Amino acid sequence: MREIVFDTETTGLDPKTGDRLVEIGCIEMVNRVTTGVTFHAYFNPDRDMPEAAEAVHGLSAAFLSDKPRFHERAGELLEFLGDASLVAHNASFDFGFLNAELAIAELEPVGLDRMVDTIAIAKRRHPGAKLSLDALCTRYGIDRSHRVKHGALLDAELLAQLYVELTGGRQIGLELAAEAGDETVFVASPSQAKRERPFREPRPHSAPDQELARHRAFIDRIEGAIWADRALGK
Incomplete structure (x- = not known):
């Protein structure tokens, strides 16, 4: 099963009022295991960068001025996404900006049936708890010490780890041994392999x-x- 975990950075909160997408980071997962394949891009929004937004992600208008427009890399992005399910934290926000940019580029929107929202999953698992990415990473012991500011690819990497934990977690005592196509094979860890238990005959009953x-x-x-x-x- 192929899934894409992604995050976006923007100039503000609402594409309907002229805010634009300025960064997207995508992480490929197969069978809930990251493959190391990613897509990352910055985009020139053709507008100013509000101070409040820049304070969050650190992307200035000057930095983005020589970056491609969204439509210039839209085909490459859509090819990467394919028909995979798309996982995001507060996914309606990210889908809203992604589809707004696709509309400007006169391209078909990404179907909401592909949306997987980790906030919705976290809310079911931890009702009443804080649901920010930072709070959930702390809850699950995910290291975010290198996260000084928001960054789409970095946040997608953290979210990929969180998504695994929210959907069952890594199997304790198992290590990834090999991956061939869509089939992931697990073997016992070396510590388990060395553990010896005495053989006991089955008791008749x-x-x-x-x-x-x-x-x-x-x-x-x-x-x-x-x-x-x-x-x-x-």
């Missing part, structure tokens, strides 16, 4: 005659019991 007689009496009280023949050993 059969019901005593007294229990069999009580069971037979119970079955006889049930009219048309389908277990009657079995109780007689037939």
Whole structure:
């Protein structure tokens, strides 16, 4: 199963009021394991960068001025996304900006049926808890010490780890041994392989005659019991 975990950075909160997408970072996962394949791009928004937004992600208008426009890399991005499910934190926000940019580029929107929202998953698992990416990383012990400012690719990497934890976590004591196509193979870790346990013969067990007689009496009280023949050993 192929999934794409992604994050975006923008000039503000609402594409309907002229805010634009300025960065996208995507992480490919197959069977909930990152493959090392990524897509990352900055975009020139053709507008100013509000101070509040720059304070969050550190992307200035000057830095973005020589970057390509979204439509110039839209085809490459869509090819990378393919038909995979798209995982994001507060996904409606990221989908809103992605589809707004696709509309400006006169391209088809990404279907909302592909949306996987990790906030919705976290809300079901931890009702009443803080649901920010920082708070959930702290809850699951995910190292975010290198996260000084928001960055689309960095946040997508953190989210990929969080997504695995929210959907069941890594299997303790198992290590990834090999990956061939879509089939992921796991083997016991070296620490498990070295662990020796004494062999024990299976203990025979059969019901005593007294229990069999009580069971037979119970079955006889049930009219048309389908277990009657079995109780007689037939």
